Amino acid sequence: MQASSVEIRKVNKFYGPFHALKDVDLNILPGKVTCLIGPSGSGKSTLLRCVNFLEEYDSGEVRIDGQLIGYDAPGKKMSGRKLREMRRSIGMVFQQFNLWPHMTALENVAEGLIRVRGLPKAEAQERASAALTKVGLADKMQNHPSRLSGGQQQRVAIARAIAMEPRLMLFDEPTSALDPELVGEVLNVMKTLASEGMTMVVVTHEMGFAAHVADQVAFMEKGELVGCDTPSRILHQPDDPRIQSFLRTYHERNSF
Amino acid sequence: MDFSIFQQYGPALLKGFANTILCWALGTVLGMALGLVIALIQRYAPRPVRWIVQAYIEIIRGTPFLVQLFVLYYGGPLIGLRLDALPAGLLGLTIYGSPYFAEIFRSGFRAVPHGQIEAARAIGMTEMTIVRRILLPLGLVSALPALINFSIILTKETVILSIITVPELMYQVNRMSTETFRYLEANLVLALFFWVLVETISRVGRRLETRITKHLIERT
Ligand SMILES: Nc1ncnc2c1ncn2[C@@H]1O[C@H](COP(=O)(O)OP(=O)(O)O)[C@@H](O)[C@H]1O
Numbered sequence: 089m090q091a092s093s094v095e096i097r098k099v100n101k102f103y104g105p106f107h108a109l110k111d112v113d114l115n116i117l118p119g120k121v122t123c124l125i126g127p128s129g130s131g132k133s134t135l136l137r138c139v140n141f142l143e144e145y146d147s148g149e150v151r152i153d154g155q156l157i158g159y160d161a162p163g164k165k166m167s168g169r170k171l172r173e174m175r176r177s178i179g180m181v182f183q184q185f186n187l188w189p190h191m192t193a194l195e196n197v198a199e200g201l202i203r204v205r206g207l208p209k210a211e212a213q214e215r216a217s218a219a220l221t222k223v224g225l226a227d228k229m230q231n232h233p234s235r236l237s238g239g240q241q242q243r244v245a246i247a248r249a250i251a252m253e254p255r256l257m258l259f260d261e262p263t264s265a266l267d268p269e270l271v272g273e274v275l276n277v278m279k280t281l282a283s284e285g286m287t288m289v290v291v292t293h294e295m296g297f298a299a300h301v302a303d304q305v306a307f308m309e310k311g312e313l314v315g316c317d318t319p320s321r322i323l324h325q326p327d328d329p330r331i332q333s334f335l336r337t338y339h340e341r342n343s344f
Numbered sequence: 345m346d347f348s349i350f351q352q353y354g355p356a357l358l359k360g361f362a363n364t365i366l367c368w369a370l371g372t373v374l375g376m377a378l379g380l381v382i383a384l385i386q387r388y389a390p391r392p393v394r395w396i397v398q399a400y401i402e403i404i405r406g407t408p409f410l411v412q413l414f415v416l417y418y419g420g421p422l423i424g425l426r427l428d429a430l431p432a433g434l435l436g437l438t439i440y441g442s443p444y445f446a447e448i449f450r451s452g453f454r455a456v457p458h459g460q461i462e463a464a465r466a467i468g469m470t471e472m473t474i475v476r477r478i479l480l481p482l483g484l485v486s487a488l489p490a491l492i493n494f495s496i497i498l499t500k501e502t503v504i505l506s507i508i509t510v511p512e513l514m515y516q517v518n519r520m521s522t523e524t525f526r527y528l529e530a531n532l533v534l535a536l537f538f539w540v541l542v543e544t545i546s547r548v549g550r551r552l553e554t555r556i557t558k559h560l561i562e563r564t
């Protein structure tokens with residue numbers, strides 16, 4: 089597997105008059121894990137979704153392995169076909185899992201292989217079952233999402249993404265919708281992926297994961313990327329008062 | 345009350361009932377198909393096309409079915425559309441039902457969580473595939489109860505077809521009443537036939553619903 093790099097340069101995004109991303113710069117090296125943290129509403133999801141162009145940024149550049157995503161040139165939209173081509177190698181995992189409820193776990197994972205990669209059904213199912221086995225769900229393949237726990241559903245969603253053999257994985261608060269006792273099983277799958285050298289961008293409130301797994305942690309507030317550094321520099325010796333105050337609130341909420 | 349006249353009129357009434365079922369079934373299927381096309385146009389077509397379709401919806405919903413039938417059956421020949429009563433009735437039912445079905449499909453589509461469509465986009469599916477594999481199956485499921493409900497309402501609209509001489513049940517009942525003056529008996533039979541039809545549709549509909557939504561209901 090070849091891992092992608094991502095370069096984000098001076099990205100701006102507006103929702104009407106609201107300035108949601110302000111000149112955001114961020115460098116993501118191949119095979120590295122970047123955690124995006126910050127208060128709710130600070131623009132973390134928006135930035136993450138700009139990387140696979142689910143959200144259209146208004147100015148600046150997002151480059152995957154040097155190739156601009158979403159635009160052929162500034163102001164000139166990329167064709168749907170080219171965009172889909174680029175998205176094939178970018179996996180995304182959502183807070184709400186977003187599995188397709190009318191398909192079994194196996195069908196959820198095989199769907200993209202059949203419809204997007206054009207694999208024959210038998211081969212797609214073989215690969216899908218390998219991906220599900222990898223996330224520890226070999227015995228749940230025939231279950232529909234409604235018959236799976238939240239943690240299991242999120243692991244199916246991860247399997248759906250990795251079955252496509254992406255070079256980059258985006259996670260938007262993958263454990264925020266889970267009961268606390270189910271968070272661990274999802275984080276473990278993510279740790280395995282990280283150890284295999286996948287490039288990962290993870291929006292998360294799991295500071296433990298950020299501290300132990302991330303290669304760099306980026307902190308966002310009010311649409312600005314305030315700082316990006318090693319986990320220990322951001323989480324243990326932050327210079328910026330905004331980061332300090334965020335972490336103080338976090339520690340207060342999590343102490344008892 | 346005297347039901348002996350049914351020996352004479354029974355066959356005609358049964359044939360009328362068969363025509364009622366035919367008109368209802370075809371009118372419903374075709375109306376649904378047209379409604380589905382309209383709903384997809386409303387969702388994906390460029391704005392001018394949507395405006396035209398919106399105008400069609402307003403006109404059809406804003407006029408009584410009877411008036412639409414008269415225009416079609418008696419006005420049609422003026423523009424070269426000469427139809428027999430039965431095909432005219434079928435076409436009329438199809439047109440009349442289509443905007444309601446379109447509205448039902450539209451809200452069915454809107455009930456599909458946007459995230460599930462984004463998940464499909466994120467792995468690189470084309471919009472066509474998303475419609476076929478995600479939006480349609482899930483949208484149809486959420487539209488199902490309303491679809492069945494409106495189909496039941498449509499059974500009763502078929503009686504209006506008698507006015508343009510479609511030989512369906514109401515038409516036969518009217519003929520029998522005027523020939524024998526047995527208004528009460530004839531209309532009781534009409535009511536009975538409709539009760540059987542509506543009851544059957546709703547039973548089949550309920551079964552269909554439980555079968556289709558079996559996997560979609562969260563086990564708690
Ligand atoms: N589709 C939208 N329309 C208008 N405002 C939006 C939209 N999506 C997000 N926003 C706003 O942009 C800001 C950043 O949102 P988001 O990226 O979701 O924050 P985070 O993920 O950090 O919680 C929020 O203030 C939010 O209200």
Ligand SMILES: [Mg+2]
Pocket residue numbers: 132133134261
């Ligand atoms: Mg968010």
